[in-house]
Amino acid sequence: MKQITLFFVLISFLMNANSQEWNWKVGNGGNNGRYSQASCVIGPGPDANILWDYCTVSSFWPHQLLTYDEILVADRTFNIGNTLHGTYIVAYNLIDGTELWTKDLPVDFASTDWRNRVCGISETMVFATRSGNTNASYLYALDIENGDMVWKSEALVDMSSSEGVIYADNGDLLVGNFYNVTRIDVSDGTTVWQTTRNSPTSGGSELARYNDHVYGWAASGNGPKISVFDVNTGSLLYESRGIGGGFIQQLGPLAGPHGMVYAPRAQNNELTDTLVAFSDTGYELKEEWKLEMGWVPYATHGVGPDSSFYMYSREFQILRIKESKGIISSNDINYTANQKYIDVNLNSINGSICNNEPGYIKINFFKNPKDSPVPIDTSIFIGDENAVFNDPKMAIDAEGNIFLSNGYNDVFCFDPELNLIWTESITDVGGPALAKNGHLAFPAEGNVIKVYEGIGNICPTTYAVTFYVHDQFNNPLMGANVDIGTQSLDTDENGEAIFDIEEGVITYAITYFDESISGTYTVTAEPNQIIDIEFTLTSITNNKSFEPQIFPNPTSEKITIILNKGFMLTITDINGKIVRKQELIKYQNTIDLSKLKQSVYFLKLKNIKEVFQTKLIKL
Known part of the structure; x- marks a missing residue:
């Protein structure tokens, strides 16, 4: 077939579940961390066959597609003047394009409800809402086979039109709203927990998750900051510093496969637009490195199979950064004012920068002379010079190939070192959905959805x-x-x-x-x-005959423990480090925890015959 370029990129929303598993809740590649990697997928090659390239419902814009197994779901706006009934949710067979069903969601708030849009998918359900225009509405679960309603959420959601849900390990939905973070029970739509959080702006409300921690932006007087929540309780654990001034934030955070938290700061201001990498220690977000970045609202970044991080420069190139060795800058300097550039011959650093063409590349000035240049690869210019802004979206397959769209008329394919494999112009193209069978679907305006045959899934069942x-x-x-x-x-x-x-x-x-x-x-x-x-426990028991009273939990300062006999108390952090150990007496004990950092801890009470353990949350 033709050497088409259409292997594109995941949109800024909708990535999920663990990247190393195929129990995905959204089938367009990526994961709960939102880092765009499909670890088991090998996407289409340059001579891939087109499975189908026409859809039954036309659309004025290329909204993101979702896939699960052999089902593809889209929201298609065919009448832009009819807000309430001019958009349908449509399901197609991914292999041959057969239309399976269409859905027009109920109108719950006639004066404020927005267009139908999909924001998540699972093995059995499609999740959709009429929120998306700074309005609040309900979230609906639809049967993936026929579009019938399964449940309507108890809580309202107000995600923006570029955002979607992520998932807890059991499939519960984690929703980043403007004014709160909410966990919704996937079985019936009831609210598991809801925690107040003031999001900076639309586009920046979406969440990312790594293990038991959920990450999301929150507004502050010193600029947006990353808040860390407990996925099980919703408790706010700790926060980063504010990153730059201003309040606009149009990209959600990412959580890498090893727990590195990436905070892309984006508001079209050279003084603030910076990507900051944090390590999550379990009690704080520790800044590891930061780099100036281009203004790419609603874009996606990515992490390759070797943990390289891919981001966008202000010259609209893709940069490849080592996970643990980004360009270092101090917190106490003005980032832009103190940044210098030096020219480095590509050959002078032994080819550690990929030289697609001979020449020079800018690298950041290091504050400490002992620091060395970090190996970085860079792509060609990927922007659209006629665009108001560029919102590139990338997907990375199991071989590390990067499929990218600039959100307008151009698509690119790079190898892991950012050598250009191919490029092509595609009119009004959107981000891709990389299905778990390797097929790649992408939307465009009009009656266009194109699906390319992938090489396949290399992960065992x-x-x-x-x-x-x-x-x-x-x-x-x-x-x-x-x-x-x-x-x-x-x-x-x-x-x-x-x-x-x-x-x-x-x-x-x-x-x-x-x-x-x-x-x-x-x-x-x-x-x-x-x-x-x-x-069969003899020397150790953990049965209901021993029920100590521990309160309050969560706590901000002290806890009281009431016992029927003496015990040894041990409190450990999430990494297993003991942070408190002492003997407790019969009856009432008061424990001062004010010096512990905000986090989740594990409390254990043990004597010769009995043991009790529970989770302790320090606010």
Whole structure:
């Protein structure tokens, strides 16, 4: 087929679930971290076949597509003058383009409801809303097979039109609204928790997640800052410093595959437009490096299979940055005023900068002479000189190839070192949906959705296996370590540790304090397999006969613990470091925690015969 360029990029919203798994809640590549990497997908090659290139519903603009397995879902605006009923949600067969169903959501607020738009997808449901124009409305779950309504959310949402949901491990929806962060139960739409958060502006309200932490922008007098929330409770744990002045923020944060938090500061101001990388220590966001960046509202950045970070320069090039070694600058200097440039011959640093063409490239001045240039690759100019602004979107496949659109009329494909493979002009093109079978779909204006045949999915099929660990009284045991060789997890408060495992025989070992149980299990091609593990506890018990009173939890200063006998108290942080250990007496004990940082901790009470453990939240 033709050497088409249409392998594009994921839009600024809608990426999810763990990148190393195929239990995605949104099928257009990426993950809850929003870093645009599809770790198991190999996208279309330069001679890919077009599966189909026409859709039944025309649209005035190329809204983002979503895919799950062999279903593609879009919202298509065919009548721009009819806000309430001029946009349909349409589902197509990804392989042949057959229309499966259309949906026009109910109008709940006739004076404020906006156009239909999709903002998430799962194996069984499509999530859609009429919010999107700074208005609040409900979130709907639709059956992915026929478009029938499954539930209507209890809470209102007010995401902007470029934003979407992310997901907790159990599939619950995490929604970044203007004035709050909300977790919605995926089974029925009820609110699990809701935490106040004032978002800077539209485009910057969306969230990212890594493990138990959820990241989102919040407004402050010193410029937008990154807030960290607990995914289970919604508690605000801690925040970064304000990044630059001003209040406009049009890009959401990213969370890399190893927990690095990327904060792209974007408001079309050279004094503030900076990408800052933070490491999350468990009690604070520690600034690692920062680089000036181009103004790319509603864009997406990405992380490659080797953890290289891809961002956009002010000259509208893609830059490749090492995850842990960005350009360093001090917090106490004016970033732009103190920044200098030096010319470095590409050959003088032994080719560590990719020289697609001979010449020179600008690199940042280092405050400390001992610092060395960081290996950086750079692309060609990817912008559109006639555009009001550029909003590039990228997707990265398992081989590290980058598929990119500048949001107007041009698309590009680069290899991991940013050598240009191909480029082509596509009129009014939008961001891509990279499906988990490798097929790549992208929208354009009019009756255009093009789907290109991908090379495929290289990840093996896995099956969910739950270890349920409990005592002889069937009380769940939290904190038991389950080791299956290549993976290790601790059981949660329900006594469960859930793995995705390939078919075949596994060997497991479960440890709970000084007790251990080992065995083998044959994983079959069946969903939701459960392995029941019972500990007969003698020297250690964790049963309901021992119920200490611990309050308040969460706490900002002190906790009170009421006991029926003496115990040893141990409090550890999320990394397992002991932050408090002391003996407690029978009856009432008051513990001062005011010096602990805001975070989640684990509290354990233990004596010769009994043990109790629970999660403690320090506000």
